[in-house]
Amino acid sequence: MSFLKNSLLLISILLVGVGLAFILIWLSMAKSISYADMKTILTTTTATFGTLLGIITAGLMFTQGKFSELVSELTEKSPDYLAKVFSLEKIQSIETHLLALRKTFTQLAATTAIAKERNLYERIITKTSSIFVDFAVLLNLKLKQQGLPDTGLLVSEMDPNLYKVYQKRRQGIKKEWQIFNIIKQIIDTWEASTAFFIEKSNVKSALQADLKSSIAVLKLKENVDKSSTNIRSEVTKTLSDLNKEISEISKRLHEDRIPQLLPQMKQASTIRGKYFYLTLIFIATPLLINLLVLPQLSETTATFFQPVISVTSLLSVMGVIFLLLYIHKILNV
Amino acid sequence: MKGLKAMKKTAEERIKILFTKHSIPPLEVIIPILEEAGRGEQELTAQVYDTYASLAMGIKEILGLQGNNMKTLAKVWEIIASFGGEKIEPIELSESRFSYSIKDCELHVGKSVSSNVKSKFCDLICTGGSRALIDTVLGPRRGTCTWNKALIKGVGKCTIVFEIVNAK
Numbered sequence: 001m002s003f004l005k006n007s008l009l010l011i012s013i014l015l016v017g018v019g020l021a022f023i024l025i026w027l028s029m030a031k032s033i034s035y036a037d038m039k040t041i042l043t044t045t046t047a048t049f050g051t052l053l054g055i056i057t058a059g060l061m062f063t064q065g066k067f068s069e070l071v072s073e074l075t076e077k078s079p080d081y082l083a084k085v086f087s088l089e090k091i092q093s094i095e096t097h098l099l100a101l102r103k104t105f106t107q108l109a110a111t112t113a114i115a116k117e118r119n120l121y122e123r124i125i126t127k128t129s130s131i132f133v134d135f136a137v138l139l140n141l142k143l144k145q146q147g148l149p150d151t152g153l154l155v156s157e158m159d160p161n162l163y164k165v166y167q168k169r170r171q172g173i174k175k176e177w178q179i180f181n182i183i184k185q186i187i188d189t190w191e192a193s194t195a196f197f198i199e200k201s202n203v204k205s206a207l208q209a210d211l212k213s214s215i216a217v218l219k220l221k222e223n224v225d226k227s228s229t230n231i232r233s234e235v236t237k238t239l240s241d242l243n244k245e246i247s248e249i250s251k252r253l254h255e256d257r258i259p260q261l262l263p264q265m266k267q268a269s270t271i272r273g274k275y276f277y278l279t280l281i282f283i284a285t286p287l288l289i290n291l292l293v294l295p296q297l298s299e300t301t302a303t304f305f306q307p308v309i310s311v312t313s314l315l316s317v318m319g320v321i322f323l324l325l326y327i328h329k330i331l332n333v
Numbered sequence: 334m335k336g337l338k339a340m341k342k343t344a345e346e347r348i349k350i351l352f353t354k355h356s357i358p359p360l361e362v363i364i365p366i367l368e369e370a371g372r373g374e375q376e377l378t379a380q381v382y383d384t385y386a387s388l389a390m391g392i393k394e395i396l397g398l399q400g401n402n403m404k405t406l407a408k409v410w411e412i413i414a415s416f417g418g419e420k421i422e423p424i425e426l427s428e429s430r431f432s433y434s435i436k437d438c439e440l441h442v443g444k445s446v447s448s449n450v451k452s453k454f455c456d457l458i459c460t461g462g463s464r465a466l467i468d469t470v471l472g473p474r475r476g477t478c479t480w481n482k483a484l485i486k487g488v489g490k491c492t493i494v495f496e497i498v499n500a501k
Contacts, residue, residue, distance in 0.1 A: 216358035224373035
């Protein structure tokens, strides 16, 4: 995000600088420029635009190549995950634990009068539900992969809102490799993101940490008023079981470098789309104007449209700036 | 077979598991609970003591830290603080003294709690935690710990000092 802000600032400064320089040059030259000179400008800019477009296409092909490479690497791994890492027994066991936690903490949240304590329990309910939905989506995809009809297993445990989330997430999986987004989401919700660099705004407490906190709270309450002995031991056991099961998935995910590959895919996709189209607009527009419109004009009209040529030339300079940024991003994928 | 599995885990994995088993309750939650109950402070101190003692013992075992000295205490505390997400800034480490400062603390956050209550809970937590560390690493009553509550008072970083008690 900070990189994007820095880039925008850099672009803005460059644009303002180039704009001012161009206006000054144009003001000093506008009245004395001849038609022959204008033709030269036109020819030169057209040649420049053509070259730039060629480079852009090469850049796009490079990014696309990188993106395809990542896609095929992830797509190759996804069937094995659905078939082996997520066995039906494992998903059923995890879902049972998650449901037990949701039930326990719903009861605890309803009985406490302390807002902070209720917030903690509600956070646990929300995250438990989120992971429950993610596993339901994976189960659905797993069964489809094995040739079974589009099932609705586990949906009976969802309320209408949760079902909507389930539908949305399930429909969001359009490519095989996208199951890794769901798996990473599960791991991040459970044990917090393990990326080296996380923005402070994105730091959220993990479900595992919230469960540990709740166990510590229950333990203290138990020591004070002997109220929740059974609940604490049940939650402790469930946490331990879930930790064991989800840790295995997390370990495999990290061994396969999925948490590193997914952000690379995202970055490659962003570069492929946003930067390319932006650059294309800035280059294609003046190219069209210079190639198609200006040559059709008479000498008088062309002189009248002299500022347009200036603008198109300015745009070509901006195109070069975007192109440089584009190449810079490509090299950092 | 179980032992073999445990041996395969790295030290950081074992420490992570240790922290899953032992943690202190979040203060933002526990303060209003105990304030409303009007009791439970001794229990909180005891729980903090047990938690830190278990963590310190576990870390010593995992990393094979044998020394009963200030450097071992500093190492153990460094690990507890790091895995607990707390950043410490070193000031001094010698044979008889270990001091550091912290810029932020769970108690410092949250304006809804009065300074008096924060101060009381600061004492409860620091007493339980420091006593556990001293007893587990240095030996029972072989050290002292002081803290200046600067964060609660709003006068900069909080300084914590561990010192060896000289046997006379």
